[in-house]
Amino acid sequence: MGTVTPSPWKQLLLSAIESNSHLKHSYFVQFATIGSNGRPSNRSVVFRGFEENSDRIQISTDFRTRKIEELNHCPFAEICWYFTDSWEQFRINGRVDVIDGSNPNPAKLQQREKLWLASSIKSRLQYLGPNPGLPCLSEQSPDEFFLDPSSGPVATFCLLVLEPDQVQPYTILN
Amino acid sequence: MGTVTPSPWKQLLLSAIESNSHLKHSYFVQFATIGSNGRPSNRSVVFRGFEENSDRIQISTDFRTRKIEELNHCPFAEICWYFTDSWEQFRINGRVDVIDGSNPNPAKLQQREKLWLASSIKSRLQYLGPNPGLPCLSEQSPDEFFLDPSSGPVATFCLLVLEPDQVQPYTILN
Numbered sequence: 001m002g003t004v005t006p007s008p009w010k011q012l013l014l015s016a017i018e019s020n021s022h023l024k025h026s027y028f029v030q031f032a033t034i035g036s037n038g039r040p041s042n043r044s045v046v047f048r049g050f051e052e053n054s055d056r057i058q059i060s061t062d063f064r065t066r067k068i069e070e071l072n073h074c075p076f077a078e079i080c081w082y083f084t085d086s087w088e089q090f091r092i093n094g095r096v097d098v099i100d101g102s103n104p105n106p107a108k109l110q111q112r113e114k115l116w117l118a119s120s121i122k123s124r125l126q127y128l129g130p131n132p133g134l135p136c137l138s139e140q141s142p143d144e145f146f147l148d149p150s151s152g153p154v155a156t157f158c159l160l161v162l163e164p165d166q167v168q169p170y171t172i173l174n
Numbered sequence: 175m176g177t178v179t180p181s182p183w184k185q186l187l188l189s190a191i192e193s194n195s196h197l198k199h200s201y202f203v204q205f206a207t208i209g210s211n212g213r214p215s216n217r218s219v220v221f222r223g224f225e226e227n228s229d230r231i232q233i234s235t236d237f238r239t240r241k242i243e244e245l246n247h248c249p250f251a252e253i254c255w256y257f258t259d260s261w262e263q264f265r266i267n268g269r270v271d272v273i274d275g276s277n278p279n280p281a282k283l284q285q286r287e288k289l290w291l292a293s294s295i296k297s298r299l300q301y302l303g304p305n306p307g308l309p310c311l312s313e314q315s316p317d318e319f320f321l322d323p324s325s326g327p328v329a330t331f332c333l334l335v336l337e338p339d340q341v342q343p344y345t346i347l348n
């Protein structure tokens with residue numbers, strides 16, 4: 001198989017990620033969905049890379065968060081990715097595939113496991129807490145939960161895969 | 175009249191704005207609406223302050239942008255305001271009032287004019303360009319357009335006022 005050239009927007013995005021990579025917060029993107037009350041719903045999530053050899057964007061989330069229910073009602077989302085150092089913005093709209101442990105597709109389950117094992121232990125521990133959506137508090141000792149580093153994803157760990165079909169990249173006035 | 179104590183979330187937000195004010199990008203927030211195709215729509219806008227003695231959030235925008243049409247269909251928006259230095263996030267949901275030059279309410283027109291006059295000349299010039307939503311390019315000479323600094327808002331200048339009714343403040347895992 002030959003090498004696939006990334007789409008023009010993906011090339012621009014990869015270049016923006018590269019030039020802002022010294023800022024840890026550059027991997028935070030705002031992910032909008034439609035709330036079950038019909039209103040817009042918007043929160044920060046972490047970009048977890050592209051699916052291999054594709055334009056599809058991976059995000060991990062807790063199955064107990066409101067966005068899962070929202071995506072079950074309306075499977076579309078728009079990511080607004082704003083880079084604070086280069087003043088670039090990417091709006092990425094597409095359909096989202098929600099992949100939890102009950103997914104019937106073995107390839108998707110494998111991808112979910114791969115992302116789990118690639119996550120830090122600190123990040124994995126978030127999925128064991130009693131409150132989805134709320135981060136581990138720093139005063140909470142990680143020893144409260146036991147986690148075997150080699151074991152697969154817990155039930156609350158969910159992979160979201162956004163398949164972009166409308167992308168607008170541009171530079172904001174500085 | 176006595177002094178009105180701000181709501182608890184507004185106090186938290188004012189404190190976050192204060193402690194992140196050294197970062198110019200702290201005034202950029204992500205503003206989600208419902209697209210006319212029924213999908214979520216999400217972009218960065220600039221926070222232009224609270225309406226005097228209220229919790230209402232002001233944003234200025236070009237009347238020709240897609241968000242105006244979207245707000246005419248569904249007047250609700252959710253702001254996701256993520257502070258990169260303090261790792262705080264505020265989700266602010268509410269109804270949006272679109273105030274352009276044809277608004278019948280004199281107080282609202284006055285507020286729109288006030289915001290126009292408080293904007294920088296560079297920011298005002300954006301509303302004269304041929305492309306809404308696209309910022310002035312730096313190589314474009316401001317001399318191309320003439321703007322009397324004391325004259326009122328141009329027709330494309332629009333004030334959005336979000337009346338928050340659901341607010342979730344929290345700190346993100348660092």
